[in-house]
Amino acid sequence: MFPSAISPAYAGDQPTLICFSHLRWDFVYQRPQHLMSRYAKEFNVQYVEEPIYTDEADSWLEVRHVAEGIQVLVPQLGIDAKAHPEQEQRRLLDQHLGLGTGSNIILWYYTPMSLTFSEHLHARLVVYDCMDELSAFRGAPPRLVELERRLMERADIVFTGGHSLYEAKRLLHGNAHAFPSSVDVAHFARARGQLPDPIDQADIPRLRLGFYGVLDERLDIVLIDELAALRPDWHLVLVGPVVKIDSDSLPRGPNIHYLGAKTYDELPHYLAGWDVALMPFALNEATRFISPTKTPEYLAGGRAVVSTLISDVVRSYGGSSMVSIARTAHDFTDAIQQALQKAGDRTNLLHEADLILDGMSWDRTWHQMRRLME
CATH class of the missing domain: 3.40.50.2000 (Glycogen Phosphorylase B;)
Known part of the structure; x- marks a missing residue:
């Protein structure tokens, strides 16, 4: 079992699971919400969304409690952060988590893009739940392929959202497992x-x-x-x-x-x-x-x-x-x-x-x- 994470931001002795997602929690209820709602039974789930850019001077982190054991974190990046958004996201995340070196946490990725501001975090386990081939979607960032390669190198385990995706990703990681989407x-x-x-x-x-x-x-x-x-x-x-x-x-x-x-x-x-x-x-x-x-x-x-x-x-x-x-x-x-x-x-x-x-x-x-x- 996983020992408790050091996280003064939260009460209790449960370990912390930080989930980085390209999908907003309130957008469409699908795989991330189904799984994170279940992981919240034993983890303090921190669901980190992509940033929102504002016209304010300063940046801040919006924190919402959406369910028992689940907080949604949304970086609100001000004008001064636009030149270095990833650096500001890292600062906001570290400030919120209060995690020190060697902290025992689980990192769960849905998007490799989040690696740009979270790669420094020490984790007990790194999970890449690859639910889609994001690089094939319209508007995909050019850096995504390279970042996925780096995430594959760091991940301890890879889950895929289907068998076709598994057949592609298992060639890139020795501990990949197919988990097609399920149903309630x-x-x-x-x-x-x-x-x-x-x-x-x-x-x-x-x-x-x-x-x-x-x-x-x-x-x-x-x-x-x-x-x-x-x-x-x-x-x-x-x-x-x-x-x-x-x-x-x-x-x-x-x-x-x-x-x-x-x-x-x-x-x-x-x-x-x-x-x-x-x-x-x-x-x-x-x-x-x-x-x-x-x-x-x-x-x-x-x-x-x-x-x-x-x-x-x-x-x-x-x-x-x-x-x-x-x-x-x-x-x-x-x-x-x-x-x-x-x-x-x-x-x-x-x-x-x-x-x-x-x-x-x-x-x-x-x-x-x-x-x-x-």
């Missing part, structure tokens, strides 16, 4: 029952085809446009924030509905009102290694899924009658019609979903990671 079955199984239709979805006619997630360069907007045109009697519901792409580039039509970002607790309510769930991902560098969390979430909600040819989806779910793989808009319409026929046999559909999800949970993922860490 009970949370999304609520969609199997009668949930109130959200106000902004209630007036959308059936038949409804739904997607929730970040709307960015990974979304196949041409496919969505073609599918909507092929079947104007079907309504496409897209739930999620628009990020890194111009919202004006999204296809428009009377049967395409953008409902914006929703909270994690709201998602089952939207899912309950869909007839079939979609994963219309583009096939590009940004999606080459993804293992979408929404696949098991849709299944837990009792919805058949139609997806594009994402490697990890094909590998993990392609043989299932619940998940159909389609290439073109015409293929999607055929697969959706088949999924609708299966949905008519509700009992068999739910049984098939339960077989796929048997034993899958974030609790299990967390326990398996902990055993490897020890």
